[in-house]
Amino acid sequence: MALASPFPDVEIPDLSVPAFVLAAGRDRPDAPALIDGLKGDVITHGQLAGYVDRLAASLHERGLRKGDVVAVFCPNTIWYPVVFHGIAAAGCVMSPINSLYTPEEIAFQLRDSGAKVVITISLFLDRVQAAVEKKPVDEIIVMDGAEGHASLIDLLSSQAPSVQVDFDPADDLVTLPYSSGTTGLPKGVMLTHRNLVANVSQCRPLIALGEEERIIAVLPFFHIYGLTVLMNQGLAWGGAVVTLPRFDLEDFLRTIQDHKITRAFVAPPILLALAKHPLVDQYDLSSLTSILSGAAPLDADLAMAAQDRLRKGAADGVTVAQGYGMTELSPVSHTTPDPENLPSGLTDVPKGSVGFAIPNTECRLVSSETGTDAAPGESGELWVRGPQVMKGYLNNAAATADTLDDEGWLHTGDVAVVDEHGCYTVVDRVKELIKYKGYQVAPAELEAVLIGNPDIADAAVIGVKDEATGEELPKAFIVRAPGSSISEQEVMDYAASRLAPHKKIRAVEFIDAVPKSAAGKILRKDLKNR
Incomplete structure (x- = not known):
């Protein structure tokens, strides 16, 4: 059963992204x-x-x-x-x-x-x-x-x-970011002018940015979150976008203070610093009204800790919440509204939830076991349909068909539950991607690099939780080649020399054989159970 957004549909202007x-x-x-x-x-x-x-x-x-x-x-x-x-x-x-x-x-x-x-x-x-x-x-x-x-x-x-x-906004591409999607190697995500115009328009009833708004842009514009939510959303409503080239906590805090930043769109590691780092107390962050987290799951306790700390000394208080999306969704499908924009009868959104489906968006929760809609109160894979859904993957019909079905439903690979108010919480992932500091890391890409080493006979990569930070870290299971004595550090150094920093192998375990199905698929569940 398709579940509609609790917010009325909005009109999507038939314009190019720059014109809009x-x-x-x-x-x-x-x-x-x-x-x-x-x-x-x-x-x-x-x-x-x-x-x-x-x-x-x-x-x-x-x-x-x-x-x-x-x-x-x-x-x-x-x-x-x-x-x-x-x-x-x-x-x-x-x-x-x-x-x-x-x-x-x-x-x-x-x-x-x-x-x-x-x-x-x-x-x-x-x-x-x-x-x-x-x-x-x-x-x-x-x-x-x-x-x-x-x-x-x-x-x-x-x-x-x-x-x-x-321009034909519904058909002409405007950007081609690369994403690993729900599985596999990076693929070009074809996003049209209409996709991006729609997504900014859809967020408006929940996040009503004003002309005097100042948004800090430390999340990268090369990421669709930064491109749509920070850059285009901020500019579209006449506000000011304040840029930083990279995240440095002191620069971040000073910029909020000196430029009287009103809104921050961040990823969970930044909230961890806001909740715990002693440097935070040295700056006046009272101009902040809202911090919205995305790109990776935000722990409810962490959200509350950051909110409680920042509210001490803030005139009207700051709200810490989160949203949900993916590159293939331009990227937003769900978000937590500003307090004044909550659906009728609600006074708050539970910490840990990703809020509500935005206007013009339909959702389904589908059981991975039966392929049918999950029963009320039960979890299921989140499927999304709306004008923000990508056109498809560039030159990759097979990958497109695996993610986007004939009825226009995008299969996110994430497992969610929805309450009686239409508020969603993401509880698990069907897909194998590792989320590290907001970045998607495809195990298959890391495995391909590792297997290129003549001292490695086989390799498998999974995400493991770092108990200290809550981050998901790439861990490699390595089968040494006959006669090889390659060490853990040598495996990590080899991968690091060939991959971006966020894709680095952070832990290594040597095994006799990588568990695989009869079809040759790596049984990652068996590795996780180790």
Whole structure:
């Protein structure tokens, strides 16, 4: 049975993402849109629109056309939204690359996405050049300048005429982030203009951002959570997005204090610091009204501990809550409303829950044993249907069919329960992905790397809970090759040299054989039971 959101459907504007997001700034051209949290540099809403127009014109002048893919490999900066919306306004598709990626991982994404251009920064140029040796592109643009490469200033100085693109928002892609989905290696998630416009519009009745809102953007814009929830949602309603290039607790706290941040969208490790670190007491965080956690499960006790601590000295108090989503959902399907936007008759949402399905969203809870809808009060795999559901995986019909069925239901791989008010709690995962600090880590990807070592005959990877932090850590079970004496540290060092930091193997156990089914599938449940 399909369960509807308790919130009425909202109208989804038939617009491109830039046309929708930048519209709010037309009435407030001199108001800050983007603020560098460390340097204080500002881009106003009026300047943002002008820069986007120039960047789109410059990309068109360089020969890029509708549907061409431009990869962006860059940390958070006030110029990231200029680049994203400039690419989108040109009719091109932005494929964000994780800032931690190695040259091998970058090359894979360039190859798979078919990117024609890479936009990066000078600090990352060496990795891009190493990747481009494996997968050539037409051009590398270095935002802050490097010898032999065009800079962002060069692009914004273009005198080319403004670009006019005929958009079909429901069909034309705007971004191509990479996700491991519910299983397997990274895949390009095809998100349309309508997907992103819908998701920002759907969140509005629950999270009513105001024009004077200041949102701290420390979660990366290359992650769909940062791209939609922080960047586009903040800009679309005329607020100011305050950027930080990476998470440093002292910088984070100082930025909240100095810029009078009103909202923070974070991942659980940041809440752990807010709940326990002594440095928090040295800063005035009273401007905060809301902290919403996503990207990984948030423990109810941790949420309450952070909320209780931050409410001491806050005038009206701060609410700590969480939402739920995934890249394939643009990313939000569920969230906890602001207290004033709760459904009629409710005064609170239980800590540990992910809140309610957002407008225009249907859900099902399906029993993994019977394939039918779970009985009331019973848990089941969460299926989601709505305008935020991806178009599919790029050039991967099989993976698309495994995740998105013929009726439009996206099978999330997460197990949830729903109460009588329509409030959801995620309780388990069907899928095998490891969630480490908000990042998805695919065991199959790590296993492929490990098996490339001649001293390793076979390998399997699972997520194990770190009792100290509550984080899920990648643990490798290794079968040594005959005659090999490879050590635990050598296994971890080998993987670390070939993978981004969040994918590192954190524990190793040597075994005689990897347990597998008759079909050759790794029996991870047996490994977890060890």
